[in-house]
Amino acid sequence: MKLITTNDAAERLGVAVQRIHALIRDGRLSAERLSRDYVIREEDLAFVVDRKPGRPKTHFGIFTPDYYTVTASPRWAALTKDERDTKLLAEIERRNVELNDPRALPGTREENLKYARGIINAFEKEGAAEKGAQTFPFEPPAITAKPKAKAGAKKAAKKRGARAK
Numbered sequence: 001m002k003l004i005t006t007n008d009a010a011e012r013l014g015v016a017v018q019r020i021h022a023l024i025r026d027g028r029l030s031a032e033r034l035s036r037d038y039v040i041r042e043e044d045l046a047f048v049v050d051r052k053p054g055r056p057k058t059h060f061g062i063f064t065p066d067y068y069t070v071t072a073s074p075r076w077a078a079l080t081k082d083e084r085d086t087k088l089l090a091e092i093e094r095r096n097v098e099l100n101d102p103r104a105l106p107g108t109r110e111e112n113l114k115y116a117r118g119i120i121n122a123f124e125k126e127g128a129a130e131k132g133a134q135t136f137p138f139e140p141p142a143i144t145a146k147p148k149a150k151a152g153a154k155k156a157a158k159k160r161g162a163r164a165k
Helices: 006-013 017-025 042-047 061-071 081-098 109-134 151-164
Strands: 003-005 032-034 037-041
Touching (some): 003 006, 003 042, 006 017, 006 042, 017 037, 037 042, 061 081, 061 109
Antiparallel strands (some): 032 037
16 A cells, blocks of 8 residues: 655646645545645545546537537528427437447437437537627627716816816
């Protein structure tokens, strides 16, 4: 049983020391306090080493290729919601036949169509959020008038005018 420091653990995992402290704080990595620092058993690193970087994907993430395949069609925009659901579900079913390890669909055809609608809504919502971040939802007003003077400036101008008379 070899003990290592948080700095060594961070170096081995390729993360920051703060991330190691967060894993310890969250209880995902066991450690013992030794004065002001922690020591970690080398074997315990195996529990967090297989962690994937970044945020976890949504459960719809596995259908990303299917979604982009059907939306690439020039006719996609002309389809109704029901036709879009059916087309996406058909693409998912077609790809499930191709794959050796098909992705499970929730149940009946009606339930699967609702599931396809959820996938489409999630991707369209994400796309709208990205598009909204890039452009203004409105045109900023054109500046035509001079900005108004502050109240204190008006009083000072009156006093100067009174002195000049």
